[in-house]
Amino acid sequence: MKLVVYLYLSMVVLGVQAWPTVKRSFELYPPPPTNVHTISDCMHVASEPGDYIFKKSAPSSSSTSSQPLGVLNREAATLLELEAGAEAEIAAAAAAAAAEAALDVCGLYVIGEPDTIVEITMKHYDVNCETGGLMAFVDGWELNGEYFPGIKDHHRPLEDRVFEFCNNYKHWPRISNKKFFRSSQNAALLQYRIPARGSFVANVRFHKITQPCNVLVQDTAAVYKMANYGHARNCTLSALFPASISLANLRIGGKIVRAQQKVNYDCNMFTDRLEIGGSAGLDAGAMELASAVCGASNEPGPEQAIFCGVTNVRLLSTGRYQNQVAVVVRKADEQDLDIATLMCAL
Numbered sequence: 346m347k348l349v350v351y352l353y354l355s356m357v358v359l360g361v362q363a364w365p366t367v368k369r370s371f372e373l374y375p376p377p378p379t380n381v382h383t384i385s386d387c388m389h390v391a392s393e394p395g396d397y398i399f400k401k402s403a404p405s406s407s408s409t410s411s412q413p414l415g416v417l418n419r420e421a422a423t424l425l426e427l428e429a430g431a432e433a434e435i436a437a438a439a440a441a442a443a444a445e446a447a448l449d450v451c452g453l454y455v456i457g458e459p460d461t462i463v464e465i466t467m468k469h470y471d472v473n474c475e476t477g478g479l480m481a482f483v484d485g486w487e488l489n490g491e492y493f494p495g496i497k498d499h500h501r502p503l504e505d506r507v508f509e510f511c512n513n514y515k516h517w518p519r520i521s522n523k524k525f526f527r528s529s530q531n532a533a534l535l536q537y538r539i540p541a542r543g544s545f546v547a548n549v550r551f552h553k554i555t556q557p558c559n560v561l562v563q564d565t566a567a568v569y570k571m572a573n574y575g576h577a578r579n580c581t582l583s584a585l586f587p588a589s590i591s592l593a594n595l596r597i598g599g600k601i602v603r604a605q606q607k608v609n610y611d612c613n614m615f616t617d618r619l620e621i622g623g624s625a626g627l628d629a630g631a632m633e634l635a636s637a638v639c640g641a642s643n644e645p646g647p648e649q650a651i652f653c654g655v656t657n658v659r660l661l662s663t664g665r666y667q668n669q670v671a672v673v674v675r676k677a678d679e680q681d682l683d684i685a686t687l688m689c690a691l
């Protein structure tokens with residue numbers, strides 16, 4: 346017993362002695378450096394703040410056979426200019442190769458918490474326009490030519506959502522290298538096409554906002570609050586997986602619709618409604634509808650499963666009413682087949 350007490354006491358003493366050291370070392374060390382991430386995949390999804398680094402080196406001089414496509418094409422093009430029209434076949438081949446290289450677009454897909462927007466600062470970039478290099482900031486995500494938020498859903502036209510840039514080394518004076526972008530929702534994309542050598546460092550930060558509208562779902566199980574805050578606006582929640590959806594805390598539509606204190610799942614006739622459905626791609630404008638909901642209820646509603654590549658929940662508001670709903674999203678699997686309300690064609 347004595348031994349145990351002694352041990353206990355010495356631990357306490359040691360613990361007390363250890364404290365000042367810990368505290369001092371904590372004070373001595375500078376704050377941790379910014380998180381640094383190396384981009385390795387062509388489609389790289391990022392949800393953490395920090396610096397994202399991409400670097401593509403020039404091939405070493407020993408392996409001259411593996412020259413980058415862009416350079417070869419340019420040489421071919423120059424050759425053809427000299428012997429104008431002589432070798433049309435090579436021209437066609439070079440054009441095809443150039444088209445193939447152009448397809449090689451990669452992206453840093455940034456996603457934050459639902460109530461955030463994304464800020465990207467280009468700390469550095471060396472992407473030569475001349476060799477076919479190009480970068481673009483996209484306010485949202487783009488996949489296979491489809492956008493989130495959908496083109497019709499965004500308050501900015503597409504031209505204003507995509508900002509392209511590269512280094513024009515022929516231009517003098519050289520313009521400032523630093524660039525700064527902000528998205529309108531929790532999703533943003535930095536696209537890049539670097540056929541020859543090149544590099545960039547993009548700093549990613551997230552900022553809280555108070556009235557989120559379009560939200561890209563990050564978690565495979567979470568509750569999302571959707572509301573119009575009295576505005577005339579359409580907001581979409583998109584999950585990039587088949588999902589089971591249920592609703593709680595629902596208030597959508599005018600007094601008459603809400604009076605019954607129940608959820609109405611057949612509200613196509615009403616201007617203010619919640620649409621639940623799915624689509625094959627990112628564009629929620631092309632979604633198939635499973636149900637259109639309005640009314641009022643505090644009870645959590647039944648679950649329904651949407652078996653599509655993308656699950657969408659859209660809140661349509663005219664601005665006449667204060668609409669709100671809590672959407673419970675969970676990834677759907679085979680066990681949810683009996684609660685399926687929509688199966689998209691594969």
Ligand SMILES: *[C@@H]1O[C@H](CO)[C@@H](O)[C@H](O)[C@H]1NC(C)=O
Pocket residue numbers: 577578579661662
């Ligand atoms: C919301 O969507 C509906 C139906 O697609 C459309 O008629 C309406 O103009 C949209 N409202 C806003 C504010 O974009």
